[in-house]
Amino acid sequence: MSTYKEYTGVHVPSFEKSPARLQRLSYAQLKELADIAEDAYYLLDLNKVSDNYHQFRSxxxxxxxxxxxxxxxxxxYTPALCxxxxxxxxxxxxVSRMEYDIATKVVGYHPSQVIVNGPVHSQQFVETVMTDGALFNADAWYLLAMVEKVCQRYPERHFKIGVRITYPITEGGDSRFGIPSDKANMSKLINWQNSxxxxxxxxxxxxxxxxSRSTVSFASRINGLLSASEAFFSSTTPNFINVGGxxxxxxxxSLAVQYGESVATFEQYAEAICTPIRSQYTVQEGVxxxxxxxxxxxxxxxxxxxFVAQVLEVKSCSGRKVALINGSNHNVNHKWQGETLPVQLITKPGSRSTSNSGETFDIVGNTCIEKDIICQTVNGTVQAGDFxxxxxxxxxSNVLKQPFIHPCQGIYAWHNQRLLRIKRSGDMHSVLSDYQ
Ligand SMILES: Cc1ncc(COP(=O)(O)O)c(C=O)c1O
Incomplete structure (x- = not known):
């Protein structure tokens, strides 16, 4: 049974009047929520998550x-989202004990609905996962050695596991994770299984x-999985094929154009992945x-x-206009490939600010680090009070945010005409709770 705690409803009149469309939030909505949060904040649209899930799955x-x-x-891993x-x-x-515990003890998943991946685990955790009945995908030979120990400790039980494999793929190469699916490792795996x-x-x-996240890459990923499955299972059918994320x-x-390739749709991914599986594992009666x-x-x-932050001050520094906000690079800069973030300036009604003035400004963060420059040459004229x-x-984003200088901000969620607070903003107590 779920031990998940209900989150708290927040009364924000301007949100009740119009649905939260994250691309079209008004100044009044942002301001009302900023006053409640007393800080910058994240805003999550759970209805959008539902749409994404249903479209992807179907x-x-x-x-x-x-x-x-x-x-x-x-x-x-925000619990309300999960x-x-x-x-x-x-x-x-x-991929870790922490995430496994969030899934099973907080969100309320039965272990049979949990897939455990990841390169680093303890013997005790592998035992927990296997005896609970979650699906464990061993990422390395040392983890298979741990699996072997669990099998020896529970000779009366029969375990089923998966193995993460790695092989070169088209458009972007290799992964350092998983067991290479070359001939030598595959025959070692067969021997391991037989023992x-x-x-x-x-x-x-x-x-x-x-x-790359292209369909060409996914076609290559699924082919590698299908070849390994054919070699390993020969006359039988595997229980599953896991193509990852x-x-x-x-x-x-503005983000899509930066990837230099066409951004595939869910339909195109499904086509690239499902067609080869269907042709290798045709529908047969009884199988x-x-x-x-x-x-x-x-x-x-x-x-x-x-992520919504407010401009605290605008000043000129060596000829460039700089807008200081109550958030930092650590809140938003999760893109590891150097993408320019899609950012909107929502100006105070009646102010001189505009997003198409021909002027530009930089957005800088609240961390006392000179390099905490979040965006450069953003178009527009900006003033204190703008969002x-x-x-x-x-x-x-929030999972990578450290409480560096300032604690982490709260998260609010929009769900079926209700605004909910699903994570409090941190404070000295939450930040120090692990320190002694
Ligand atoms: C094993 C595994 N599965 C799924 C994902 C999700 O990837 P993404 O967020 O790119 O879909 C990750 C992310 O690194 C992962 O390591």
Missing amino acids: CFAQQYEACQVAYSFKTN HHLKELGCFAEV LKNCEIVGFHSHYSNS GFFGHMPD NQPLLLLEPGTALVSNAMV VVFQYMGGY
């Missing part, structure tokens, strides 16, 4: 019925975060097709959250 299910989506917790996805039927993908009476490898997993979601045009597991993070949540709204902040 595109795959239309092409291949036996599929299951497992949300990647690392992308954003709980919302659970209610929609989404499973959990976790254990009570453990069965039932499927392969791969995930690439360092490569790494899908583009719907995003603002189950392998379950296709998908682990999206970004695609489900990134476009569903914004800056950073779009596409649902993934890898």
Whole structure:
């Protein structure tokens, strides 16, 4: 049973009048919430998360019925968000004991709905995962040695595990995670499996975060999984094929153009992945097709959250205009490929500020670090009191934020005409709670 705690409703009249469209928030809405938060804040649209999930799942299910989506917790493990996805039927993908405990003890997942990946685990954790009945995907040989110990400790039980494999793929290469699916490792895996009476490898997993997110890349990823499955399972069918995450979601045009490739749709991903599976594992009476597991993070949540900060002062520094805000690079700069963030300036009604004046300004952060320059040469004329709204902040933002100098900001969620506070802003007590 879920031990998940209900979050708190917040009364914000301007939100009740019009639905939260994260791309079109008004000054009045931003201001009202800023007054409640007394700081910068994240705003999450849970209805958008539902839309993303349903669209993603149905595109795959239309092409291949036996599929299951497992949300990647690392992308954003905010419990209310994970709980919302659970209610929609989404499973959990976790990579650490902390994430496993959030999934099972806070969000209320049954272990059988949790996929455990990740390169670094303790023997005790591997035992917990296996005996609880979660799906463990071993990422390395040392983890298989841990699996072996668990099998020896529980000779009366029969375990089923997966293995993460790695192989070169088109458009962006390699992953340092997983066991290489070359001939030598595959025959070592077969021998390992044969040496254990009570453990069965039932499927392969791969995930690439360092490569293109194109359909060409996904075609290559699925081919690698299918070849390994064919070699390893020969005359039988694996229980699952797990193609990992790494899908583009719907995003603002200004971000999409920066990827230098066309941003694939969910339908195109489904086509690229499901067609080869269907041709290798045709529908036959009495034989189950392998379950296709998908682990999206970004695609489900990134476009569903914004970070809202207010301009505190504007000044001129060596000829450039600089707007100081009550947030930092640490709040928003999760893009590791140097993308320019989609940012909106929402000006105070009646002010001289405008977003198309021909002038430009830089946005700088609140950390006392000279390099905390969040955006450069943003178009517009800006004044103190204006808001800056950073779009596409649902993934890898609040989970990467450190309480450096200032504590972390709160998160508010819009759901079915209600505004809810789903994370308090931090304070000295929450920041110091682990220190002694
Ligand atoms: C194993 C695994 N699955 C899924 C994901 C989610 O990736 P993304 O947010 O790019 O969809 C990650 C992220 O690194 C991951 O490591």
